[in-house]
Amino acid sequence: MLIIFLRERLAWIAFYVFIIVIINVLFSLDAGLEGISILYMNVSMVISFMIFLIWRYVVEVRQLKDFLGNVESQLDDVHSKSLALSPFQTAYLTKIEDVFYDKNTELNQAKVQLQEYSDELLAWVHEVKAPLTSINLMLDHIDDLTLRRKLENEWLRLHLLVDQQLHQTRLASIEKDNFMTEIELRTVVYKEIRAMQAWCIEKGIGFDVAELTEAVMTDGKWLAFIIRQILSNAIKYSPANSEVLIFTEIDATGATLLHIKDAGIGIRKEDLPRIFHKSYTGTAGRESAQSTGMGLYLAHNVAQKIGVRITVQSSVGEGSIFTLRFPLQNEYVKLTGR
Structure with missing residues (x-):
């Protein structure tokens, strides 16, 4: 703090040294001042200046600490006479208050616009889900099995995109929209597999599912969304007539692990660190018009x-294994206590 103070008052010190030099020159040139001790004069002036600097240092450092430590309270009462501020500090605070007011106004306007956009988007998604449900019911009345399978497949893709947009919009307020409870993994996994039945039939994708008797403490709706994104990727990038393996294990810490293994094209080593980044489609995704780069990003954020x-573990040509690790009891307590 002392160094900062001296640097701030460097002009004072330089001006004082200049005055001392001028006075010493005058004493040396003016014969009428021969009887006055130059040393006495210099010592007196230096001591006086040092006392002045020390006094200003104590006063200004105290003001600076008050200023920095109570900016918010002072901003609320910048014109109060009870504040021990210098005129310059008062001017600074007034300017800061103006800047804060303008930025807060802009921020509030942006928040309102974002909330309005989010509400409109949610309303649109819910409006779209109604005709999608109706179309799904109509598909059962189509007699041509081949045509019905194709339409079901396209309906599923559209449904997944709408569902992805719905959860993306809700992601910002997920803390207000989750309910941690004990969930049986079998129930969630089988439900998501059944939902993708049309797509699996079209590609000849089968599932080898273990017993999945484990129950985990999590939010069922958001867990289903995560599994849905991983399964859709597994089906999308797996070759025809292949299998997706789903099994669980308990790791060394006692945590439950859910593995989803596909026999797809795999993920390049250079793509692995970035597959959870927003809009990153990777090498394989660039070759597919269906890839948006949002599924794994949203799944990772929700998780x-x-x-x-x-x-994830993966290598090109050997498929991928996505693993979900569920929190232990003490980790769950920390999570709910945040």
Whole structure:
């Protein structure tokens, strides 16, 4: 703090040294001042200046600490006479208050616009879901099995895109929209497999599912969304007439792991660190018009919010294994206590 103070008052010190030099020159040139001790004069002036600097240092450092430590309270009462501020500090605070007011106004306007956009988007998604449900019911009345399978497949893709947009819009307020409870993994996994039945039939994709008797503490709706994104990727990038393996295990810490293994094209080594980034489609995604780069990004963000950790192992041509690690009891307590 002392160094800062001296640097701030460097002009004072330089001006004082200049005055001392001038006075010493005058004493040396003016014969009428021969009887006055130059040393006495210099010592007196230096001591006086040092006392002045020390006094200003104590006063200004105290003001600076008050200023920095109570900016918010002072901003609320910048014109109050009870504040021990210098005229310059008062001017600074007034300007800061103006800037804060303008920025807060802009921020509030942006928040209102974002909330309005989010509400409109949610309303649109819910409006779209109604005709999608009706179309799904109509598909059962189509006699041509081949045509019906194709339409069901296209309906499923559209449904997944709308569902993805719905959860993306809700992601910002996930803390207000989750309910942690004990969920049986079998129930969630089988429900998501059945939902993708049309797509699996079209590609000849089968599932080899273990017993999945484990129950985990999580949010069922958001867990279903995560599994849906991973399964859709597994089906999308797996070759025809292949299998997706789903099984669980308990790791060394006692946590439940859910593995989803496909026999797809795999993920390049250079793509692995970035597959959870927003809009990143990777090498394989660039070759597919269906890839948006949002599915794994949303799944990863949702997983972080509910305490699930997603990891992936993959190599080109050998498929991928996505693993969901569910939190232990003590980790779950920390999560709900945040």
